[in-house]
Amino acid sequence: MRVTVDLDRCCGxxxxxxxxxxxxxxxxxxGLVILLDPTPPADLRPDIEDATYRCPSQALTLx
Amino acid sequence: xxxxxxxxxxxxxxTTRPNPFDPPAEYARLREEAPISRHVWPNxxxxxxVTRHADVRALLSDTRLSVNRFASPPPSLxxxxxxxxxxxxxxxxxxxxxxxxxxxxxxxELTVRKxxxxxxxxxxxxxxxxDEVARHDPPVDxxxxxxxxxxxxxxxxxxxxxxxxxxxxxxxxxxxxxxxSDAGRVQEATVALMDFMRELVEYRRREPGDDILxxxxxxxxxxxxxxxxxxxxxxxxxxxAGHETTANMIGLSVxxxxxxxxxxxxxxxxxxxxxxxAVEELxxxxxxxxxxxxxxxxxxIAIGDVMIREGDxxxxxxxxxxxxxxACPHADQLDVHRxxxxxxxxxxxxxxxxxxxxxxxxxxxxxxRLFARFPNLRLAVPFDDLPFRTDAWVYGLRELPVxx
Numbered sequence: 207m208r209v210t211v212d213l214d215r216c217c218g219x220x221x222x223x224x225x226x227x228x229x230x231x232x233x234x235x236x237g238l239v240i241l242l243d244p245t246p247p248a249d250l251r252p253d254i255e256d257a258t259y260r261c262p263s264q265a266l267t268l269x
Numbered sequence: 270x271x272x273x274x275x276x277x278x279x280x281x282x283x284t285t286r287p288n289p290f291d292p293p294a295e296y297a298r299l300r301e302e303a304p305i306s307r308h309v310w311p312n313x314x315x316x317x318x319v320t321r322h323a324d325v326r327a328l329l330s331d332t333r334l335s336v337n338r339f340a341s342p343p344p345s346l347x348x349x350x351x352x353x354x355x356x357x358x359x360x361x362x363x364x365x366x367x368x369x370x371x372x373x374x375x376x377x378e379l380t381v382r383k384x385x386x387x388x389x390x391x392x393x394x395x396x397x398x399x400d401e402v403a404r405h406d407p408p409v410d411x412x413x414x415x416x417x418x419x420x421x422x423x424x425x426x427x428x429x430x431x432x433x434x435x436x437x438x439x440x441x442x443x444x445x446x447x448x449x450s451d452a453g454r455v456q457e458a459t460v461a462l463m464d465f466m467r468e469l470v471e472y473r474r475r476e477p478g479d480d481i482l483x484x485x486x487x488x489x490x491x492x493x494x495x496x497x498x499x500x501x502x503x504x505x506x507x508x509x510a511g512h513e514t515t516a517n518m519i520g521l522s523v524x525x526x527x528x529x530x531x532x533x534x535x536x537x538x539x540x541x542x543x544x545x546x547a548v549e550e551l552x553x554x555x556x557x558x559x560x561x562x563x564x565x566x567x568x569x570i571a572i573g574d575v576m577i578r579e580g581d582x583x584x585x586x587x588x589x590x591x592x593x594x595x596a597c598p599h600a601d602q603l604d605v606h607r608x609x610x611x612x613x614x615x616x617x618x619x620x621x622x623x624x625x626x627x628x629x630x631x632x633x634x635x636x637x638r639l640f641a642r643f644p645n646l647r648l649a650v651p652f653d654d655l656p657f658r659t660d661a662w663v664y665g666l667r668e669l670p671v672x673x
Contacts, residue, residue: 220381234380
């Protein structure tokens, strides 16, 4: 499983950091997403799918 | 209005609730039969009403819909109390690209991590208010003594309002948000708050502190600082946006839990383990922006069976979307045990509430601390006598008399 983030789309709502803090964080400068783990363990897939759905600006992609 | 946009046969916007906790029953029929359909609003303006979860989600993240409502009067209730004072433009009236760098100045202050760091302060504020309530002889109105002061004191903290000014600050915000305030007093209080905010902005430009307003005052956007007027606009938005919504959500949540004993018992049995999920469900159950979010189409948009035309008003009903069985099973039931609800009460798209992480924690702390302190908390009037804000843009309770 691979995760990518699109900073041009991100609006810093923090839904990913709230849902899967093991994988996503937010920049102190911009509030935008920081990808902590681009290849997270498979057992996090449901949570990452949920975060992808909750992202208000379609900034996350799960490959 | 041009001749071809006059459709006198259009139905009026459904607004009648079957009971205080459920949105108009008509929404359920619309979701099945006419999920994106035109209605006439109380002020005579026509708009598309979007009622399904998936369509609301898609349209709120569609960049062809604008938040700019200045060119012509948007659909409204015309029952609202316009203050007569035009607030300076802020995030909620800006589309990208103007919106993009400014939003970052907000969201960096309200990240999940920063709100976690702030949580002990929120707990201290809530605890001191709970102590204050306990010093009264019941019955006590929780709206005035608890629900409204929480967001007010938290925003003072975030904005860096000096401690000695907080009483005045709270007094003015109470007038602005009070449903019973007359237009003249609202206008006076709005002007007073804007003057206060302008002074605070100018002071923080000279002497920045460790707060949002100070960092906004020294921030650069497109190579220059923001104007004082714009900073006043941002300060007022931060003040007002996080205030009325959060206060009303706390009041609604308290009254809902008092009316749903199993849900309250679950929260009381395991506050730490249940609060986040329970608040997520309460947010789904009650979309306090009860009539929805207003947008304007800047292009023709084909969606479902309809064609939204450039220039049309579009209202995305958050309350209906949250009760859509396609997105949430048995959606009309409050179920604090369901997996974290997929709710749209904070909106969707790049304008999704910037303060949602803060609001969640404020409501969670308010509920857990209040119910822990008052094990016998109950309504001091029959449920049917509770005064709900049926005609206000932000739904909630005018008063919440409780005893213990």
